Ligand SMILES: [Fe+2]
């Protein structure tokens with residue numbers, strides 16, 4: 325799937341480079357694959373919990389059910405790459421980025437606002453994954469791995485779009501747009517904070 329202009333604009337204009345992935349040469353393939361494997365697991369798990377929490381929303385259930393399978397398939401592909409190389413799945417790192425995103429989610433108040441924040445959190449994580457995979461697909465030395473990550477990039481771009489579309493299916497577009505802008509600004513501030521602290525994926 326080619327990225328739409330809309331997706332391109334979002335990725336190009338609002339998301340500064342994730343500092344965790346700037347210095348690719350300094351990160352081992354095992355660390356990259358382990359971190360990636362857990363991201364895929366978490367994506368599958370989050371889709372399952374969204375289906376459980378919003379089981380009355382038929383369109384959401386219909387759209388997210390196949391994404392669970394797809395994300396779990398991604399996990400298996402990454403696991404396979406580790407095993408092929410005689411590497412093993414390391415332990416899960418503390419995900420400061422995701423934890424910071426969760427802090428920004430609306431906790432109380434109206435149900436619609438809380439629902440929207442769940443979807444936009446996922447949209448942001450997918451957009452950021454897409455950007456990360458783009459970087460890997462361009463920056464890794466190994467041609468096989470560059471192609472490997474290009475396919476992931478395309479898939480996650482589709483997921484990012486899906487979460488935005490689902491938001492607009494259930495909630496007024498203007499409300500979605502306004503809240504999305506707030507999320508993008510908040511996310512940019514997290515990125516700066518991570519950079520200052522010097523956090524890396526390992
Ligand atoms: Fe995925």
Ligand SMILES: [Fe+2]
Pocket residue numbers: 367395450479480483
């Ligand atoms: Fe995804």
